[in-house]
Amino acid sequence: MGRTRTYSWEDPEIPARAARGMAGLDFLREVQAGRVARPPIGRTLDFELDEVEHGRAVFSLLPGEEHYNPIGSVHGGVFATLLDSAAGCAVQSTLPQGMAYTSLDLTVKFLRPISVDTGRVRAIGTVLNAGRRIALAQAELVDAQDRLLAHATSSCMLFPVPA
Template sequence: MHTEPSAEETLSQWSQQVAEVSKRLAGGRGAGLAAPAQVAGLSGLQTLHAMLAGDLPYPHIADTLDFQLVEVAYGQAVFQGTPQLKHYNPLGSVHGGWYATLLDSALGCAVHTTLPPGMAYTTAEVSVNIVRAATAKTGPLRAIGHIVHSGRQLATAEARIVGPDGKLYAHGTTTCLVFPVPGAPSPAG
């Protein structure tokens, strides 16, 4: 009989995974932007794997909002963040923009994992539903994004922000426009 891990076991697994990713990133390229030549010929999934390995820089927003990519697979991206006092709104809880950015990152990267070399995307629409307040005492949260549809011109994804206990904090969806990278060879050859 399969039993789900406890919140403590899940938190321990999350902490270990973040420590491993943080170590790779600290020894890698650091925060920044990849040059077009660094990602030329790479699929979206290959690009994100290279970022996780520290071979490509990770985006500055990860430092700004205290979250990071921790896991990717085709059609899926997982980010982890820990709400901080500096993320609060005037009402005394985590600002909705923190949730929105964490969700947008997981949603967009889930789309990115499905793109062939020479293709890019941009968010056209994102919808966020916050269902539970987070505070600086909440601890780490994960945004888990999954592709719903990945087409030649349009992609959609959905994501959830959850705690290690499985509690839902927010969920969202995105619609992304898919287009060829200017100057890149077409994916068909």
């Protein structure tokens, strides 16, 4: 017997349009409150934005079999997506209206395996340095006992929102 999973998402242009008209922290708080739709990747992997403040963002995920790789643990791409989201949104939370960011790089260190037995994990992103054109952020992936599962650093390019 196979397993199935069904999910839906909203038009991604709607939140993208909203992001262009707000400061980063305001936009992320609207997403967290459910007044702006979650991005499709959040629905696809089933992770949530739990906390956001200036220079910090926290996402969580309850690992499921749908996240597994062929060797029976959560795929590293799922780790990387959570870490990239936390680091990137930490940067976004510092941006004024009219500014945007994109990830330039992401360096991930995988420290422990994750399975359905791990329980809920949290990716905690913080800004380390914010310049005019480049921001440096880090993110830690931890379990319920705050054991470090993975760590990432990310450089993000900052730029004016295109007209």
